[in-house]
Amino acid sequence: MKTIFLLIAVLLIWWVLRTLRRERTATVKPKIKNMLSCRHCGLHIPEDEAVRCNNRIYCSKEHAQKDNP
Ligand SMILES: [Zn+2]
Structure with missing residues (x-):
């Protein structure tokens, strides 16, 4: 038992x-990734891939540099 x-x-x-x-x-x-748009070219990128510069979002370092000389 x-x-x-x-x-x-x-x-x-x-x-x-x-x-x-x-x-x-x-x-x-x-997870639905939060999409952000590049301030330089308007391309949409996932939040974790975005490049941040001066509280602005960019798709790549190149665009961040172009906007922030
Ligand atoms: Zn861009």
């Missing part, structure tokens, strides 16, 4: 862990 309870307990823990893991993966959605 004890073994049945143990088995149920193990299954319950396994089930809880599985649901938790599924919930965690479900919340990790592919």
Whole structure:
């Protein structure tokens, strides 16, 4: 009898862990990247690829330099 309870307990823990893991993966959605436009040419680039210079956004270092001589 004890073994049945143990088995149920193990299954319950396994089930809880599985649901938790599924919930965690479900919340990790592919992030919609914030798009910013280059101040020099107007090209849209993802926020993490943008070049920042004097609080302005640029698509590349070249454009940042062109606007900030
Ligand atoms: Zn640009």
